[in-house]
Amino acid sequence: MKILYILPFVPYPLYKGGNQAVFNMIEKARSCHDVSVLLYQNGHHDEDAMKELQTVWQDVTFYNFSMQGFLDEAFLGMTAKEKQFYRLHNYILQSMTRKIARAKKRGILRMKNTEETDAATDTLQGFNLGAFVKSRSTLYNSSNSLSADFLHYVYEVSRKGFDLIQVEFYEFLELAYVLPEDVNTVFVHHEIRFVRNENESTLFDHLSFYDQYLLNRKKAEELAALNTFRHIITLTDVDREILAQYLPANKIHVSPAVISTDESTENHPFTPAQDLVFVGGCDHFPNLDGLLWFCQDVMPRLQQTDTAIRLHVVGHWDDASRQLVKSLYPDAHFTGFVEDLTTFLNGKISIIPIRIGSGMRIKILDSIFASTPLVTTSKGCEGLPLQDGIDCCIADTAEDFATAIRNVQGNISLQQQLTSAAIRRLKTAMNGQKLLSRRLEIYADIAGAQK
Numbered sequence: 001m002k003i004l005y006i007l008p009f010v011p012y013p014l015y016k017g018g019n020q021a022v023f024n025m026i027e028k029a030r031s032c033h034d035v036s037v038l039l040y041q042n043g044h045h046d047e048d049a050m051k052e053l054q055t056v057w058q059d060v061t062f063y064n065f066s067m068q069g070f071l072d073e074a075f076l077g078m079t080a081k082e083k084q085f086y087r088l089h090n091y092i093l094q095s096m097t098r099k100i101a102r103a104k105k106r107g108i109l110r111m112k113n114t115e116e117t118d119a120a121t122d123t124l125q126g127f128n129l130g131a132f133v134k135s136r137s138t139l140y141n142s143s144n145s146l147s148a149d150f151l152h153y154v155y156e157v158s159r160k161g162f163d164l165i166q167v168e169f170y171e172f173l174e175l176a177y178v179l180p181e182d183v184n185t186v187f188v189h190h191e192i193r194f195v196r197n198e199n200e201s202t203l204f205d206h207l208s209f210y211d212q213y214l215l216n217r218k219k220a221e222e223l224a225a226l227n228t229f230r231h232i233i234t235l236t237d238v239d240r241e242i243l244a245q246y247l248p249a250n251k252i253h254v255s256p257a258v259i260s261t262d263e264s265t266e267n268h269p270f271t272p273a274q275d276l277v278f279v280g281g282c283d284h285f286p287n288l289d290g291l292l293w294f295c296q297d298v299m300p301r302l303q304q305t306d307t308a309i310r311l312h313v314v315g316h317w318d319d320a321s322r323q324l325v326k327s328l329y330p331d332a333h334f335t336g337f338v339e340d341l342t343t344f345l346n347g348k349i350s351i352i353p354i355r356i357g358s359g360m361r362i363k364i365l366d367s368i369f370a371s372t373p374l375v376t377t378s379k380g381c382e383g384l385p386l387q388d389g390i391d392c393c394i395a396d397t398a399e400d401f402a403t404a405i406r407n408v409q410g411n412i413s414l415q416q417q418l419t420s421a422a423i424r425r426l427k428t429a430m431n432g433q434k435l436l437s438r439r440l441e442i443y444a445d446i447a448g449a450q451k
Contacts (some may be wrong), residue, residue, distance in 0.1 A: 002034045003448060004162040006154065010039055010046045010169045012053040015337060016281075017362025018190070021257035022168060026057075028436040029443070038157055040150065063157045065150055088188035127328060129292055130205035136285050137200040138193060139214050151178050158183070164443060167229070176228035184446050187229040188255075192239055196286075197359040199379070201287075203355065223247065231446055233439075235360045236383025242358070255439045256383075259365045260276040268371045270419055271347035272412045274310075276405070277372075278351050279341070279363040281315035286356040288321055290380075294353040295329035297398035302405060312348065314338050324405070331350045345370035349408055349415075352380035353401065360384065368422045373415045375404045385429040391422040 011022035029035055037057075041047060041064050050064060134140070157166055157179045167175050168188040179185050197215055201207055223246050226232055232252045234240045240252050278294070280287035291313065302309050312336045313325070325332050338344045350367035352374065360383055367374055374381075374392035381394060388394040393404035408415060 001163045001443065002039060002161065003029060003178075003443070004036045004158065004165045006038045006158075006165065006167045006172060006175060008040050008169050009039065010049040010053060012049050012056070017257075017259060017366065020259045021190075021360075021362060024258045024399075024432075024436065025255075025439055026060075028439065030057065030060055030310070032440065033443070035059075036046075036063065036160075036162070038063040038065070038154065041066040063153075065153050066245055070427050073372060089133075127204070127292075127296060129289075129296060130203055132292070133200055133203045133289055134205070136288070137197070138285070138332055139197045139200060139202060139211065139218065141189055146174055151175075154178055166445065170222075173225045174220065175284075176225045184231065185229045186231045186233060186446070188233045188235075189226070189239065189243070190235060190257075190356040190359045192222075192234075192242060194222050195239075195242060196356055199290075199356040232251075233442065236358075236382045239358050249423065253442045253445075255442055256430065256435050257360050257362060259369070267341055268346055268369070270416055271369045271413055273347055273349045273373055274349045274409055275312060276309065276351050277312040277345060277348040278353075278368060279314045279345070282317045284323035286354050287315070288324075289356055290353040290377075292328065293355060293398075294351060294401070297400045298353065299329050301398060301402035305406065306409075312344075314341065314344065341366060342370040345372045348372060349405065350374050351405070352376035353403075355381040358382070365426065368419070370425055371419045371423065373408050373418045374422065375401065375408060377401070385425055386422065390418075391425055392418055 005026055007022060009018075011019045011026070013320060014020050014023055026035060026037065035057075037060055039046075039050065039062065041050060046066075050062070054060075054062060124446060149239055154175055158179050162183055164184045164186060165179055166351060167173070167179075169190055170193045173187065176185070177186070194215070196220060201211055201215060204211065204389050226243070227247055230251065232243065232247070234243065234252060235254070235256050237254055240249075240254050272296040278287075278291055279290075282288045283444055293385050295311075299309075299311070311329065311332050313332055314336075316337065317325075322332075335344070345367055350363070350372045352361060352364060352367075354361060354377055357379065361380055364374065364376065364381060364386075374386075376386075376392055376394055377396050378394055379396075384393075386392050393408060395401040395404045408418070
């Protein structure tokens with residue numbers, strides 16, 4: 001089968017859960033299919049990552065789009081004056097697009113209630129997490145607008161005789177409208193956006209009429225685009241059940257993400273845990289929201305009995321986000337990127353205070369394979385076969401979350417029980433090789449259904 005994967009980023013190197021999930025699936029597919037990958041390169045970092053990936057996937061055909069590369073190609077055969085005009089025209093067009101987007105956003109913000117548009121820190125009670133969530137919500141801060149040049153590039157490449165075309169991530173959902181109609185098209189939904197929007201809206205201080213209008217409109221737009229694809233893959237049964245309420249169930253398949261592990265990782269020896277660790281960067285807002293909620297509402301409860309408690313935060317965090325977290329909990333220790341995540345996690349208690357989103361939290365798999373006891377919200381472990389009190393501790397209120405951490409910290413036998421049970425469950429219910437094979441079975445089913 002000739003397969004084209006279309007991705008909004010280069011899935012390499014494998015230091016992010018999302019990179020691992022995408023890389024491992026394509027790695028498996030290229031072992032038995034003719035694979036091509038269309039990537040949107042964003043800056044010099046992606047160029048370096050692309051060069052590394054091409055050395056790993058030497059049998060994969062790459063179609064790389066970058067605006068600079070597009071301009072260089074467009075300049076071929078042009079005179080100096082024509083190039084100057086083209087640059088000026090492109091600059092004006094992009095500038096106008098940015099201005100329109102900013103004006104639209106300002107207009108939307110003006111429609112919010114005054115109490116919701118106040119800066120989150122300008123309340124008498126101090127930091128207002130509800131207002132902050134609204135200011136960062138994907139309901140108001142996301143757009144699927146793709147450039148005409150990129151859409152045309154995808155249109156041309158997608159008509160090179162592929163049997164199956166797979167698009168991944170919400171940012172590329174609109175590509176449904178430029179793909180060929182006579183090819184099996186698949187969309188992998190890593191996170192259902194209308195579910196995330198609804199999760200975030202429950203955290204607003206107040207849900208306005210306009211908020212509800214946007215929730216309904218964006219949900220309808222997402223479902224319409226999804227229905228344009230012939231097939232949809234979700235990472236969890238939970239997400240499949242949600243989409244099956246609105247779309248034909250027979251076009252929705254479940255194929256969980258798989259992280260890179262080996263025997264040494266899966267059998268990492270247990271080490272008693274005391275410190276807390278959170279894994280995830282601030283670029284993904286549910287991570288920032290979860291950490292802020294933990295530091296504001298959970299940590300003060302923990303400090304009532306343990307003033308020396310230590311929290312490590314792993315991943316990329318910009319200065320503004322770090323300062324915001326430290327304003328709530330000054331002793332938070334930001335480690336940045338950790339070379340050997342498994343070893344770093346071992347001997348700590350992983351917290352997953354996630355309140356927003358859908359799909360799978362790869363950070364949970366990383367923690368389990370490191371023999372790390374977990375304390376998570378229901379949303380944090382959603383879609384994974386984990387049970388409260390057996391494989392992990394699940395708590396959804398600040399008081400319950402703090403109590404669960406205290407119980408785990410003070411009970412080494414409980415820590416051993418949780419980590420051992422979680423590893424056993426994931427080795428059976430979430431066996432990596434079986435899940436990779438399942439994705440290939442889905443492709444075979446899709447191809448067979450077309451015949």
